[in-house]
Amino acid sequence: MLQIGELSKKADCLVQTVRFYEAEGLIPEPARSQGNFRLYDEAHLQRLLFIRRCRAIDLTLDEIRQLLSFRDGPELDCGEVNWLVDSHIAQVRAKIKKLRELERELMDLQRSCNPARTARECGILNSLAEAA
Structure with a gap:
C-alpha cells in the first residue's frame, strides 16, 4: 500500500x-x-x-x-474507443490548421518590420493597432 x-x-x-x-x-x-x-x-x-x-x-x-x-x-466493443481517438485526431488537426494560420499571420507581421525604424514607425506595432 x-x-x-x-x-x-x-x-x-x-x-x-x-x-x-x-x-x-x-x-x-x-x-x-x-x-x-x-x-x-x-x-x-x-x-x-x-x-x-x-x-x-x-x-x-x-x-x-x-x-x-x-x-x-x-x-x-472497441469501436467506440477507436471513434473517440478519431474524433481527437480531428481536433488535433483543427488545432494544427489554426496554428499554421497564426504562424502565417505572425510572419506577415514580422515582414512589416524594419528594425532601423523607431517604435513610432514600427510596422508590427502599427499593423496591430490597425487590426484593433
Whole structure:
C-alpha cells in the first residue's frame, strides 16, 4: 500500500493532481489507514499512470472518463474507443490548421518590420493597432 506522496512520486505528478483526479471520480477513493491516511494500491497507480498518459496526448477529462469506462468494461466493443481517438485526431488537426494560420499571420507581421525604424514607425506595432 502507498500513501499519497509515494503514489504521486511513482506517477511523477503532484499530490494535488492525485487529489484532483480523485475528486473528479477518475481514481476510486482509496482505503484509509487507522490514522485516516489514504492508502493506494497497485491498481490506483496503474489507473493514475493511464490517466497521465491520456493527458500527455491532450485528451480531455471527459474523453479520459470514456476511455476508463471501456477499460473498466473490457467486454465492451472497441469501436467506440477507436471513434473517440478519431474524433481527437480531428481536433488535433483543427488545432494544427489554426496554428499554421497564426504562424502565417505572425510572419506577415514580422515582414512589416524594419528594425532601423523607431517604435513610432514600427510596422508590427502599427499593423496591430490597425487590426484593433
